Amino acid sequence: MKRTNRDTETSAGRVTRRSLVLGSVQLGIAGVLGWRMQQMQVEQADQFRLLAEENRINMRLLAPARGMIFDRNGIPLAENSQNYRIVIVREDAGDVEAALEKLRQLIYIGDDEIERTLKEIARRSSFVPVTVTDQRSWDDLAAVAVNTPALPGITPDVGLTRNYPLGPDYAHVVGYVGPVSDYDLSKIDDDDPLLQIPKFQIGKTGVEQKYEHDLRGKAGAKRIEVNAAGRVMRELDRDEGVPGTDLQLTVESKLQNFTEARLALGLSAAAVVMDVQTGDLVAVGNAPTFDPNKFVRGISVSDYGDLTGNKYRPLANKAVQGAYPPGSTFKMLVSLAALESGLLSSDETIYCGGYTELGNRRFHCWKRGGHGRMNLEQSLQQSCDVFYYELAQRVGIDRIAEQARKFGIGEEFDLPMSAVTSGVMPDKAWKRERYGQEWRVGDSLNAAIGQGYVLSSPLQLAVMTARIASGTRIKPRLVKSIDGVETPVVGAEPLDLNEGHLRLIRKGMYAVSNTGRGTGYGSRIEREGFTMAGKSGTSQVRSVVVNNADVPWEERDHGLFVCYAPYDNPKYAVSVIVEHGGGGSSAAAPVARDIMLFALHGELPPLESYPSNDRGKIEELFAGLDLRSDFRPSENRRSRV
Structure with a gap:
């Protein structure tokens, strides 16, 4: 059927309107896109440039x-x-x-x-x-x-x-x-x-x-x-x-190497060498030891098992972690407590008949037959136990503890080493708090000879000896400088003690190492100007006294020795413990003497420093030591050190 003009006009109008709407929509979309492009390219250009950079940087x-x-x-x-x-x-x-x-x-x-x-x-x-x-x-x-x-x-x-x-x-x-x-x-x-x-x-x-x-x-x-x-x-x-x-x-590598090598001749031992005037720890030795390089990348299970399963405890830093009864090395502090409190005079004597009776119990001297009459110097020289049983009853544990703490016993020193122990310096309040029990006189007698509850580390014994030698409150120092800035020496002020009393203790220690009846005489230094003053100690592991040769190694007594030298002008203090080594005079004193001589000489000491009858044995001992010779300053050392 033929379309009329009216229909044609109506249809054309609809198309025109649709075209206008569609065109408007298209123009709107184009406008929005243009606006967004302008925003992204101009206003947000820096932001998107950064995002692009982050995709590749x-x-x-x-x-x-x-x-x-x-x-x-x-x-x-x-x-x-x-x-x-x-x-x-x-x-x-x-x-x-x-x-x-x-x-x-x-x-x-x-x-x-x-x-x-x-x-x-x-x-x-x-x-x-x-x-x-x-x-x-x-x-x-x-x-x-x-x-x-x-x-x-x-x-x-x-x-x-x-x-x-x-x-x-x-x-x-x-x-x-x-x-x-x-x-x-x-x-x-x-x-x-x-x-x-x-x-x-x-x-x-x-x-x-x-x-x-x-x-x-x-x-x-x-x-x-x-x-x-x-x-x-x-x-x-x-x-x-x-x-x-x-x-x-502060450590010195040649001395440290010698100390480690000398200790290694035993089974399990530790030593500390301290500068008396500055507190510098110039050697801190432990035996046995281990190679730290194995831990850097992660140690193997088998290697770690070998270390942890070793009964001589190579991983333990016995010098600062170990807490041991100090034995007779503690007697100098008991003497000072008695002198300072006015309960002992310099010339007083006490009779030793081999034991002291307390109630129905006997506290024996190490010399079963007794020492007879002893003054202070002789009691240190021959390490008479009965002399100190008597002092303990006079002075009491609280005064002994007060004096001992002045010399570092019971103190945890602030050193950058792992698990530094404070040891134990007991008193009446300590036992009451720890065990809920009152202190007994028998406890004081045990403490007087460095047994019972008293525990100390080789580090503390070295500090004690350095303070006796110097008369100061010197504290141990391990870090000499940080980025070239020297760390301060701490504790160089005098101890609040009668200097005359300190001289009596030093004189007794001199007698230990330099008189025929001294317990350390066999380990004396012969060379003039290097004379050593010391004190031996034996720390019981079992409550029953036995012959060390008759029991397994781990049940034998510990051997200890402390010393300083030269006697007239102290430079170094040394403490040594030989775990389960037996007597201090036989096990620890020779080691301490050798370490002291090396420290004083800066190298292997001449044989003339030793008693003539020991020189052949010492020469053979030195020949068997595994010592280093490659000590050289680092070429990569930064100038700020």
């Missing part, structure tokens, strides 16, 4: 160089060595297992390393580099570097790892580092991002642990460009961060 954390540790002469005790390693970043690698399999086709990597890497990757953020393998050769590093285009997310790297050039000599003093663990993180209240780096090394024991924050330094960073596949294209810039602080200790 990655930031990587850089571990700083750990601070070095030196002895007093600049010989390195803990330094850093290069460590070639291979790292992987999960967000750049894509298929991690496929990337690791490609890597294994280039260099050998054990199944255990792959398994550990996968666990670490699963635990860490996707952008954190995870070490696949370290301590690799240069050839391995080069092989990976050449093939990096085919290894997305995997890069060779050169880092630093800790090294202890003198090994076992300083294992108990410097300590060691090891990979940070979840256990470490649970104990440390520290948000330092460095701790999140897998295998990052932190101090575990000793100076390394106590000065962790100073030695660690501050993290650096590098910016790298990666392509769409996650391969590193180039390094844009780098901030190395702040290296850790360098420390200089």
